[in-house]
Amino acid sequence: MNRRLALAVDVAARHGIAQRLADGSRTLYDRLTAALTAWVAAARRDDLTGWRAALGPILRLALLGALAYGAYRAARAAPWLMWLAAGAWTLAAWRTGAREETPVEEPETTPEEHSAEAAVALLREVLRDRPAVHLSEVLTHLQKHGQGEGWKVADLRVRLEALGIPVAPRVKVGRIPTRGVRAADLDRHFPTRETSPSPTDVDAA
Incomplete structure (x- = not known):
């Protein structure tokens, strides 16, 4: 025995x-x-x-x-x-x-830290003036700043989609097509003052 x-x-x-x-x-x-x-x-x-x-x-x-x-x-x-x-x-x-x-004890956070607005602000920061960005680049940016440790691209995609942020399956950046986020999609779903629809567009809708 x-x-x-x-x-x-x-x-x-x-x-x-x-x-x-x-x-x-x-x-x-x-x-x-x-x-x-x-x-x-x-x-x-x-x-x-x-x-x-x-x-x-x-x-x-x-x-x-x-x-x-x-x-x-x-x-x-x-x-x-x-x-x-x-x-x-x-x-x-x-x-x-x-x-x-090793289980990581996540610090207590407020809802704002996990809000779509925070995620969109991060995406706009990485996008700068470009039309699109790969999720791999966003993940690298996060991990350089001590966030998303151990995440994969798929983990990031699931979190973004859960916040209502559209993720395109084939985004070309540098002629490399893979999952990413387009600036136009962000503007359409999360308009800023500069990208908010005009009164004419609202009336037409």
Whole structure:
């Protein structure tokens, strides 16, 4: 009986370790993907048009490709580098998984802090004068300011839609189509003084 119990405890411990590594790896991958996507998209020039506007993202994509190829050649030349990289990733995933396992006590907040107005203000801040923004860029902005820790793009989308903020499935920013928010949709659903409908439009509606 004791042997069976010890075996069950050992299996449970191994499962917990594997789950922690899996959760940490998934979070690291999502963060890295979101950060790289936002970094590439941020290079687009809004003051230019055509291929000149997209030249920045293209150059950054080329740089990422060159770095990936360089890492591949280095690993082929020195296979021990793969073990080093795997060890570093495992350690980072383990630490990230530990932070996810620890319950975070959220401070008491007022309804205004979770209101649609606060979310719209944040989106307008990230949008600046651009017509649209990817959710990955918004999430990166949040996490840089100590918010949305451990969130994925899907988590952000669910929260925005729960507040009545429209999220488009394919928004092009820097020629990269993915989920995002359009400034026109914000103006239509949450008009400011500058974007509020004129009396004629109200009467016509």
